[in-house]
Amino acid sequence: MPKQSAPRELADIAPKLVEVTDEVLFADVWERPGLSPRDRSLVTVSVLAALYRGEQLGYHLGVALDNGLSTEELSEAITHLAFYAGWPNAMTAITRLKQITDARDA
Numbered sequence: 001m002p003k004q005s006a007p008r009e010l011a012d013i014a015p016k017l018v019e020v021t022d023e024v025l026f027a028d029v030w031e032r033p034g035l036s037p038r039d040r041s042l043v044t045v046s047v048l049a050a051l052y053r054g055e056q057l058g059y060h061l062g063v064a065l066d067n068g069l070s071t072e073e074l075s076e077a078i079t080h081l082a083f084y085a086g087w088p089n090a091m092t093a094i095t096r097l098k099q100i101t102d103a104r105d106a
Helices: 015-026 037-050 054-066 071-085 087-105
Strands: none
Touching: 037 054, 037 071, 037 087, 054 071, 054 087, 071 087
């Protein structure tokens, strides 16, 4: 999988945010040995879905698939969190997962 990075177009307006995203979040936190990238993706997708953070969710669903999670595993996680994070959050997340998997299958 390619190394994760903040969108380069944001560097013009928020260079420090891009820098700490790349150097702290992606180069340090995501690389720590305590969890695999697959497990980090599962946690990240779950939190983004639970907090209704749709703008970031699509990107991280793609990363999760690239990190070895299957569509079925992501679907099961989203179904599970519907009861803890709310039905609308889960429906939004599952709709986004379907869009991503459909696009990858095309």
